[in-house]
Amino acid sequence: EVQLLESGGGLVQPGGSLRLSCATSGFTFSSYAMSWVRQAPGKGLEWVSSISGGSGNTYYTDSVKGRFTISRDNPKNTLYLQMNSLRAEDTAIYYCAKQGRNDAFDFWGQGTMVSVSS
């Protein structure tokens, strides 16, 4: 059974940092691209970042480029998102999502809440 479990969210002041983790199991982690998708309170889904399975190529939405860094530890089956220089508009539930062979997001974690406020 595929499982994705996010952690690391919380309340942080503007300009602060957080590191999100997504522990995975039930599939060959290194073989699949992984992503972070966020959802601001009462809003729609927004793709944040992706990382390929093998080469570790990384991709970001423009609003987080230079502030967020996605990474993965394949031996530990874990995905990360380092978030620096956080802004109020980064407040959201952050979901870890696995991309299937069809490239759609076929499994999602339960999400971790990030609140940026003074």
Place this chain on the structure above:
Amino acid sequence: DIVMTQSPDSLAVSLGERATINCKSSQSVLYSSNNKKYLAWYQQKAGQPPKLLIYWASIRESGVPDRFNGSGSGTDFTLTISSLQAEDVAVYSCQQYYSLPLTFGGGTKVEIK
């Protein structure tokens, strides 16, 4: 960026009736080399993460009931719930994975009339 526009924002349908949700992309998401449409549909129930329903615009994910059907061309897509059940109350979102940045529609809230 490819903009995904869904309509309506919400709809109320009687149990057993048909629900139709539309999604329009600002440019084609049809990849001509493999004739695949890079469009997915997700269901998100209150307090839960999204769940993949449909990929390649019309392929049902394993375990998804056959009352959920996806269709469409390169820019205009439809998700149809043929006979609405109580457990289908949710927000439905389309997503293109043709090009970066990956983008989602704003969501359509489906309720029981």
